[in-house]
Amino acid sequence: MMITDQHAPTTDRAIVIGGGQSGLAAACALRTHGFQPVLLEAGPEPVGSWPMYYDSLVLFSPAHLNALPGMPFPGDPAHYPTRDQVIDYLRGYAETLDCEIHTGRRVTSVLCDREGFVVTTQTGETWHAPVVVSATGNFSTPHRPDLGLTEFTGQVLHSSEYRNPAEFAGKRVVVVGAGNSGVQIAVELAETAEKVTLVSRQPVKIADLQGMEAFWTFMKHLGRLPLGAALARTGLLVGQQVIDNVGGYRTALRKGKPTHRPLFTKATATHLHWPNDTKEQVDTIILATGFRPTLEHLRPLGALDRAGNPHHRNGLSTTHPGLAYVGLLGQRALYTAALGGAGWDACHVAKTLRQRLPRKTPACCAH
Template sequence: MDTNEIETVIIGAGQAGLAAGYHLQRRGRPFVILDANSRTGDNWRRQWDTLQLYSPAQYDNLPGLPFPAPKWTFPTKDEVGDYLEAYAHHFDLPIVLGTRVRSLERHGDQCVITTDGDIYRCDNVVVATGTFGRTPYVPAIADRLDPTILQLHSSEYRRPGQLREGPVLVVGASHSGTDVAHEVGQTHPTILAGRDCGQIPPRLDSRAMHLLFPVVHFAWQHILTRRTPIGRKQLPHIRFHGGPMLRVKRADLAVRGVERVTSRVEEVRDGRPVVDGTPRDVANVVWATGFRQVYDWIDIPVFGEDGYPRELRGVVDEAPGLYFAGLSFQYAFSSMLIAGAGRDAEYVVDHLVARRASEKIAAAD
């Protein structure tokens, strides 16, 4: 293995990693972005076929480059992937694709990153694996279901044609679960189980939302933050229980004939999932149950019992030089949006550059 020395390594070329690269480039700092995909944006391209963003194109910009779509349209997952790829080319960001990071360790004042090809020694690491770098969470009861039942996590779901004939149980009723249940409800008898996460009443493409969305977006950016009491109250709900229904409404599920059950699925009898006290004969289960933060490849003890790093706005005080970008609610509700990635990354880079400057001053003294 070759050893490369560079000031900063960014792990992950999604929106958070690219935004961090943009801000480092603007400040003239040397860095490289490592990503396991063969193309920038592939994490988005692998989502289900009909996925669209929940925010209009005018709010889907990374810093320095507008999203190339009419402002009140909702980009598809492929359009997002292509935008991220175009962004990387536009700013000529130094990305090494096809490179999977195997471990991150601390050796003295430096971090050592081992990939499946080379080793990188650096002063700073920005872990930008974000939402799509997490491990899909499936409840333990999944192992007790009859093997004839097809099981997919929502990250594996692409289209209704993947599913077997017969009823579908979708477990998890945040925006992803409701979207999937609504789609498969066209072709399969469908049950949606999970707590009601609420809904935003206006249609995303309605005239009312044209007026309301700027207000909602402001709240997501500036009110629901880790600095406000209401934001701190919402943080665990967003991180561990999912957000409200956005595109699909309760009425839409009813029109499709989706059976809505708000109790949890926690039991299996005779190989069948128990829903609201009754075993159900289903042919498919889609687990829209979110993701777990798994950082077992990072050998630096900065993680809490919930799996998240002990950070504030991506800065880890316990390990100078270690940063995170793209975390759910990293600073605000908007952190999970593309537009939120830019602000979060800028804060991280500002801290990184300021820390390096203060170290140089201390060394000169």
């Protein structure tokens, strides 16, 4: 990793905020297009939020679909990588990058000056550059929907707080959400907890996808196309997530470990309620309900709407020409926010930034 002075000339400097998969892919793409990337990562190493995911996490697609540009994922291309294998992969990828990487640098604000952007970290450091790419992911902003739990006196966790089933031994647990994480967590807990119920608005859709190369090839190409992102943004793909049966999930659900029910309609102090006067005593609720973008560092810049979403088109800010994003859900392609999709949008963003911002042209405040 190349280390230089933060006060060096900033003509082609590009600040990348976030050192996970999206930030690493962005740094690689920016370097390819003639920028001098400086990557600022809040954590102790450039692996993003992966160390904070639950211990047993397994990716939901084969290794050959989960590589960043220029470095295949090691091992059998058909295997499904674990959390720790992803961490090792990202560590190795970071070592290959010819750019500055600074850890322990949580960005608190981004503002404009005459040279472009001023990026400030919690350490008090300031960095100057004409280009900023925000690649902060969403793990730090878990989505906790209003499910009417104000009277519930039990434990309520988000999946981001779940690590392993040990602390839930002998407890009655409800997992909310029938996506990959919800199903993985519920099936794992069912081996330890007294009772586990998976609840969701949509049915659980499980398919045997291992070895179906035609399916994964189709999804890979769909994932690269703007059509995929358009479908995601319009909601046509919402609730249609198909889960690979790699973990024996279908059999587990058929055996009632966990059981599956529709979303509850009411919560009291110790029970969840369904229609027809059915109820269930519950100790813990785990919300596998997704995440939202972590972009508050851009609030002072005026780059976000009231809901905290960025004003952008295909990852390029529509309010500040030198600002871009990598890793937003449905940014330009279907898998933008996934490990295997980060490189596609990173390349598009870096190429477009170079075309729009000729050298020696500060562009931050050219609204």
